[in-house]
Amino acid sequence: MSTLYERLGGGAAVDQAVDIFYRKVLTDERVSGFFDDVDMEHQAAKQKAFLTMVFGGPNSYTGMDMREGHKHLVARGLDDSHVDAIVEHLGGTLKELGADDSDIAEVAAIANSVRDDVLNR
Amino acid sequence: MSSIIVNEQCYPLPSGATVLDTLLEAGLDVSFGCRAGVCHSCLVRASAGDVPAEAQQGLKQSQKEQGWFLACRCRPTGELSVELDAAAVPQYTARVVEKQLLAPRVMGVWLESESALDYRAGQYVTLRHDSGIGRNYSLASRTGSKNRLELHIARTEGGALSPWIHDTMAVGDQLSIEGPMGECCYLGGESERPLLLVGTGTGLAPLYGVLSDALQQGHHGSIHLFHGARSLDYLYYYDELRALSEEYGNLHYYPSLVESDGAVGPEIEVGPIDRLLSKHLPNLEGWRVYLSGAPDIVNTLRKQCFLAGAGSNAIHADPFG
Numbered sequence: 001m002s003t004l005y006e007r008l009g010g011g012a013a014v015d016q017a018v019d020i021f022y023r024k025v026l027t028d029e030r031v032s033g034f035f036d037d038v039d040m041e042h043q044a045a046k047q048k049a050f051l052t053m054v055f056g057g058p059n060s061y062t063g064m065d066m067r068e069g070h071k072h073l074v075a076r077g078l079d080d081s082h083v084d085a086i087v088e089h090l091g092g093t094l095k096e097l098g099a100d101d102s103d104i105a106e107v108a109a110i111a112n113s114v115r116d117d118v119l120n121r
Numbered sequence: 122m123s124s125i126i127v128n129e130q131c132y133p134l135p136s137g138a139t140v141l142d143t144l145l146e147a148g149l150d151v152s153f154g155c156r157a158g159v160c161h162s163c164l165v166r167a168s169a170g171d172v173p174a175e176a177q178q179g180l181k182q183s184q185k186e187q188g189w190f191l192a193c194r195c196r197p198t199g200e201l202s203v204e205l206d207a208a209a210v211p212q213y214t215a216r217v218v219e220k221q222l223l224a225p226r227v228m229g230v231w232l233e234s235e236s237a238l239d240y241r242a243g244q245y246v247t248l249r250h251d252s253g254i255g256r257n258y259s260l261a262s263r264t265g266s267k268n269r270l271e272l273h274i275a276r277t278e279g280g281a282l283s284p285w286i287h288d289t290m291a292v293g294d295q296l297s298i299e300g301p302m303g304e305c306c307y308l309g310g311e312s313e314r315p316l317l318l319v320g321t322g323t324g325l326a327p328l329y330g331v332l333s334d335a336l337q338q339g340h341h342g343s344i345h346l347f348h349g350a351r352s353l354d355y356l357y358y359y360d361e362l363r364a365l366s367e368e369y370g371n372l373h374y375y376p377s378l379v380e381s382d383g384a385v386g387p388e389i390e391v392g393p394i395d396r397l398l399s400k401h402l403p404n405l406e407g408w409r410v411y412l413s414g415a416p417d418i419v420n421t422l423r424k425q426c427f428l429a430g431a432g433s434n435a436i437h438a439d440p441f442g
Contacts, residue, residue, distance in 0.1 A: 011159075011178045012179075015178075015179050015434070019433050022433070023427065023428060026424065026427075026428060039420070040420065040423050041423075045161065048159065048179070049159050049160060052159050058155055059157070059159060
């Protein structure tokens with residue numbers, strides 16, 4: 001069975017998704033504060049790796065990376081409500097790219113599977 | 122059969138093998154991560170040969186043109202020369218051939234390198250003084266100028282290099298330069314695309330280079346150049362740019378100062394450059410954007426342009442002020 005990553009069109013689709021997703025995140029007051037002081041170019045590369053992972057594409061993320069990468073944000077108050085907002089924007093991005101509801105649910109499930117690592121629980 | 126050439130040594134590629142597989146098999150030192158074209162750890166540069174499009178998926182257009190590719194996604198069909206040590210930047214000796222004050226605190230410096238430098242306008246070089254101190258300066262001269270380089274140097278009080286350049290350095294002096302580096306250059310093949318150039322202070326230098334290349338190559342799309350300065354002491358090339366915008370109907374020039382200066386007429390706007398930009402150009406969907414100047418302003422502008430619709434791959438900025 002093909003992965004959503006392949007069905008969406010692989011790397012090229014992820015490139016397109018990164019811009020849509022990152023624009024949603026940066027304009028959402030609930031979460032934009034967490035992205036204020038990061039270098040945008042660096043951040044876009046990270047978003048791409050993240051989206052590739054949640055779309056079921058090849059990735060090298062480990063739970064440890066997720067924990068380390070978000071530790072400083074948890075200290076600044078990152079909690080479930082923020083993860084919910086990100087999952088919501090993932091869904092919105094996928095909808096714009098023409099994915100169906102079951103694909104969106106699949107992506108949300110992958111994103112939720114790293115929730116505890118992200119929140120350092 | 123396909124092969125790669127590294128350090129003058131030829132390595133044949135078994136069918137289906139990637140450049141990364143072959144480099145690792147040969148015991149060469151190359152960094153890598155995901156092996157799937159995502160992490161960009163195995164970014165290397167081809168100096169000759171055809172790079173398959175798949176190996177450049179997701180890279181910036183300017184990186185593609187300079188031959189950068191992902192070794193893990195590259196299955197070449199012919200012979201490909203690969204540079205692993207691309208970080209090693211060539212060094213040249215250059216002589217100062219002209220020095221001219223462009224504004225009270227901005228010095229224009231023209232250098233001639235002893236051998237031709239294969240650079241593109243908007244890239245930058247490191248200028249090194251005898252003491253070993255080096256600073257990065259962008260190239261304002263046109264692509265193809267080969268061994269003649271134009272730099273714009275703002276005077277920074279207490280700076281390591283700029284007071285010396287302004288006060289002491291003389292025509293005939295020899296300097297060491299390293300480069301070229303950077304990817305803030307004009308790209309051919311999209312002559313209808315609207316271009317936005319935004320810079321503060323001597324951040325105008327690479328933009329002036331990009332602009333010169335665009336006009337010389339007959340760019341048809343509109344070109345909007347915003348130049349902001351702290352004071353008139355830093356607002357240079359005003360007359361030249363004004364004249365160019367009268368000569369070329371598609372060039373729009375917006376000079377501005379952060380704060381009002383008694384001497385300023387209505388043709389120079391007053392206010393923060395990011396606000397002037399959003400006032401004039403609220404929608405940047407489909408535009409190519411070049412940013413240069415103070416790092417904090419460049420970061421603000423980068424985000425602003427992205428949110429205004431410019432694609433993240435269509436925004437170019439130099440990583441220094």
